[in-house]
Amino acid sequence: MEVYLASPWIPREWVEVHGLVPRGLFSAPAFGTLTLRMAEGICSFAQQSLELARMHGAQGNAVVFVSSCDQMRRGFDLVGVPQGTRAFLFNLPATWQSGAAWRLFRAEFDRFTRFLERLGGCRQSDESVAAIIDSARDTRTRLRSSWNKLSARGFAECIARFHWDGRAIVERASDADGDTGVPVAVVGGPLTQAQLGILDAIELAGGRVAVNATETGERSLGLETPVPGRVAGNIDCLAQFFFWRIIDVWQRPNTRLYAWLRERIEERNVRGIVLWHHVACDLWRAEAASLREAFNLPILTLDSEQARSDHLRLVHRIAAFMEILR
Amino acid sequence: MKHCLLKPLSLDAWDDRYRELVSSGLMEPFYGGPLSRHVTASGDHRLERLRFDSSPAALRLWNFLLTENERLRKARATGDRLVGAMKDLGTVPVMAYALEGLRAFYPDGTWWTPCLMEETDCLLPKAEALGIDASFCPVRAMLAAFQDGGHFPRPDFLVCSAGAVCDDFSAIAQRLEKLGFPVLWWEMPRRRAPEPGEAQVVLPGGMVTARELVDCVREELARVGEALAELAGQAPSDAIWNKAVRAANQVRGLLAELRRTVYHAPVAPVPALEMLIAEMLAIHYCSDREETMAVLTDILDEARRRLSTRIGVVAENAVRVFWVNPVADLRAMNLLEEWGGCLCGSDFMFTHALDPIPEDMPPLEALARTALADPMVGPAADRAARVVREARAAKAEAVVVARIPGASHSATEGRVILEAVRHALGLPGVEVEIAPVCDAMQPTLAGRLQALLETARARRVKKP
Ligand code: SF4
Ligand code: SF4
Numbered sequence: 099m100e101v102y103l104a105s106p107w108i109p110r111e112w113v114e115v116h117g118l119v120p121r122g123l124f125s126a127p128a129f130g131t132l133t134l135r136m137a138e139g140i141c142s143f144a145q146q147s148l149e150l151a152r153m154h155g156a157q158g159n160a161v162v163f164v165s166s167c168d169q170m171r172r173g174f175d176l177v178g179v180p181q182g183t184r185a186f187l188f189n190l191p192a193t194w195q196s197g198a199a200w201r202l203f204r205a206e207f208d209r210f211t212r213f214l215e216r217l218g219g220c221r222q223s224d225e226s227v228a229a230i231i232d233s234a235r236d237t238r239t240r241l242r243s244s245w246n247k248l249s250a251r252g253f254a255e256c257i258a259r260f261h262w263d264g265r266a267i268v269e270r271a272s273d274a275d276g277d278t279g280v281p282v283a284v285v286g287g288p289l290t291q292a293q294l295g296i297l298d299a300i301e302l303a304g305g306r307v308a309v310n311a312t313e314t315g316e317r318s319l320g321l322e323t324p325v326p327g328r329v330a331g332n333i334d335c336l337a338q339f340f341f342w343r344i345i346d347v348w349q350r351p352n353t354r355l356y357a358w359l360r361e362r363i364e365e366r367n368v369r370g371i372v373l374w375h376h377v378a379c380d381l382w383r384a385e386a387a388s389l390r391e392a393f394n395l396p397i398l399t400l401d402s403e404q405a406r407s408d409h410l411r412l413v414h415r416i417a418a419f420m421e422i423l424r
Numbered sequence: 425m426k427h428c429l430l431k432p433l434s435l436d437a438w439d440d441r442y443r444e445l446v447s448s449g450l451m452e453p454f455y456g457g458p459l460s461r462h463v464t465a466s467g468d469h470r471l472e473r474l475r476f477d478s479s480p481a482a483l484r485l486w487n488f489l490l491t492e493n494e495r496l497r498k499a500r501a502t503g504d505r506l507v508g509a510m511k512d513l514g515t516v517p518v519m520a521y522a523l524e525g526l527r528a529f530y531p532d533g534t535w536w537t538p539c540l541m542e543e544t545d546c547l548l549p550k551a552e553a554l555g556i557d558a559s560f561c562p563v564r565a566m567l568a569a570f571q572d573g574g575h576f577p578r579p580d581f582l583v584c585s586a587g588a589v590c591d592d593f594s595a596i597a598q599r600l601e602k603l604g605f606p607v608l609w610w611e612m613p614r615r616r617a618p619e620p621g622e623a624q625v626v627l628p629g630g631m632v633t634a635r636e637l638v639d640c641v642r643e644e645l646a647r648v649g650e651a652l653a654e655l656a657g658q659a660p661s662d663a664i665w666n667k668a669v670r671a672a673n674q675v676r677g678l679l680a681e682l683r684r685t686v687y688h689a690p691v692a693p694v695p696a697l698e699m700l701i702a703e704m705l706a707i708h709y710c711s712d713r714e715e716t717m718a719v720l721t722d723i724l725d726e727a728r729r730r731l732s733t734r735i736g737v738v739a740e741n742a743v744r745v746f747w748v749n750p751v752a753d754l755r756a757m758n759l760l761e762e763w764g765g766c767l768c769g770s771d772f773m774f775t776h777a778l779d780p781i782p783e784d785m786p787p788l789e790a791l792a793r794t795a796l797a798d799p800m801v802g803p804a805a806d807r808a809a810r811v812v813r814e815a816r817a818a819k820a821e822a823v824v825v826a827r828i829p830g831a832s833h834s835a836t837e838g839r840v841i842l843e844a845v846r847h848a849l850g851l852p853g854v855e856v857e858i859a860p861v862c863d864a865m866q867p868t869l870a871g872r873l874q875a876l877l878e879t880a881r882a883r884r885v886k887k888p
Contacts, residue, residue: 138835139832139834139835140835140836165587165588165613165614167591167832168589168590168591168832168833169591169832169835171588171614172803172804172833172835172836172837173836175803175804175805175836175840176836187614187616189613189614189616189637191587191611191613192586192587192594192609192611193586193587193609193610193611196610196611196643196644196647197643198611198640198643198644198647199611201639201640201643202611202613202636202637202640205636205640209619212619348594350584350586350587350594350597350598350607350609351598351601351607351609352598378559378832378835379591380559380560380591380592380594380595380832381591381594381595383557383559383595384555384556384560384595384596384598384599385595386555387554387555387556387599388555388598388599388602391602392602
């Protein structure tokens, strides 16, 4: 059975460990191609996720949402209930510094495990579990280190591929144009496959995406936490590993996101930030001023509606921004 | 025997009434005075467009509400420490008020400042300059109020629930922290039904949830309690929290009685607007718990007196409306009555602050259960179920969901609630968006609300 995961923070490896097929819903090739029928005021990404979840649910597959934003939680109410036992909402704590937050995650991890078992999943032997976890970790590490070996689109597609089927094929695609171009960070919500044209536009305008910090970019590979050793037999240790790799805007405080960004922005000499958000996404939209203050860099804000309805204007805006940064 | 209809008063008319009351010996609390002074002293121009109940009890209620910032400043001057509780609406202040020398309030209440000041305060454009534009709900005014310091005094300590809270508030509170206002965040997990075989807990209001969520919130409240106690220079203890729960229940008991008296009366004895304000006192006692008790007692006495003397504030055939969500413009509550409706029940988003807190269990467990009963932290279907139950009990004839401009929950919850109401009760319902100053959209509002009231009236005739 395929299990569609609406967020990169749901441990896809754990689904695989149970003999099920994890699929990043946000990496689905169909993302961005559906006709929407939801009300105004709903984030366009959440809307697409709901539509896809309905579609895959109707085909007998399972869907997993996260509680990280109001839009996703309320969206789950609309698709999860009709799908009954094949739908799950992972209660991801927003806080992360207290024992209670960790225990909540830990309890949710157990509940998620029971959900996978109800779907017919069965945890494999400790040896196989270790192999799956180690291989996914290696793939993530390999992907992380290839940020400067690929074009922005190539890198994003590799990551999408990983979230879709767990595979990474970076070695065959060394298409980056060295260190040329003005280094920028693209920060924000999920950039779906249909929206990757934004990355092309940045490069065409003389920019270089030195950090893809969107929810589907390098950041989605998670924080490289210390290797948990032989984690297979130690569920606690494994859950910690999954918990601590989360870096996102909805965490409170969201200093982990800023620390992660700072490290890369400084190391890669980023000169400007492109903030990407979906229409009606309050969480990312609210960060524009804080990002400007934190990094003291020029910011260009782009949203999914411009990308959909007026791509040409968006390209011009990107070009003008690059002009300023040059 | 017919009811006697008591007309509401304009602000000017209230001034005349005030003079009469004073000359006939009206005794007022320390924050008393004519209502019109709030326009001149604080710029609350919206008062000039509102209609008020004419009782001394209502005068006291309004004066209590409109002097909160002033009273907070005085409290600070006499050495009290101020706690800015954010988002949970009703739990943290219960704890804070049990500690000597602490006063808690909700900066979230600035939600209403653009309405009261008819946007002359420019808080909304100022919030935009701070990075929070009109795509967010009116609570964004809070951000600007923190920055300019001219509204409420800056709290000594800020505490905010995070997790299953609206995106608007979560984003704005995070922005606030980045502007240099440290926040103690505590986890409020999304409420869910227990799974088969999972330990479960019944919450105030009757919902059932998983034990592990209550444990999480209880642990978090203990952490918040420690921080509050430290601020107050005391050691936290169950004895303190027990006292807090008992005191909160006194207020909640009074409010429950007021709601029962007014909402179940054949003809409403207290107007919708004053009921909204009275209910709001539950969440943090408008910064003075003892006075809240006195204010509510006065209103309740007035309601009972009117009931026994057959005095009402709406026509006998007014359509009984159950109202969901607070209104960004207070004037909307007047309009409901002017157009022939009356309030028979409400869910102003903090029903968990109205339910009694259990007293037969450890206090933090009881508070955790109460916090988790928040209608906004669970599925809209849970909220809808309560609306259905209460609308049925109140013999509602129609349901209105006030849509809050920019609110992340408003995009979907109205539909869920109204569908449940139609399905379970067959009642007509409507969702109306109400801006902080709704004058410009009044024709649209009139069209939608009047059509709803008309539909409800037509159903009366059709009934066998
Ligand atoms: S893009 Fe924003 S609103 Fe949409 S699902 Fe993600 S966090 Fe939520
Ligand atoms: S009105 Fe709604 S969106 Fe605004 S702060 Fe309150 S719960 Fe959040």
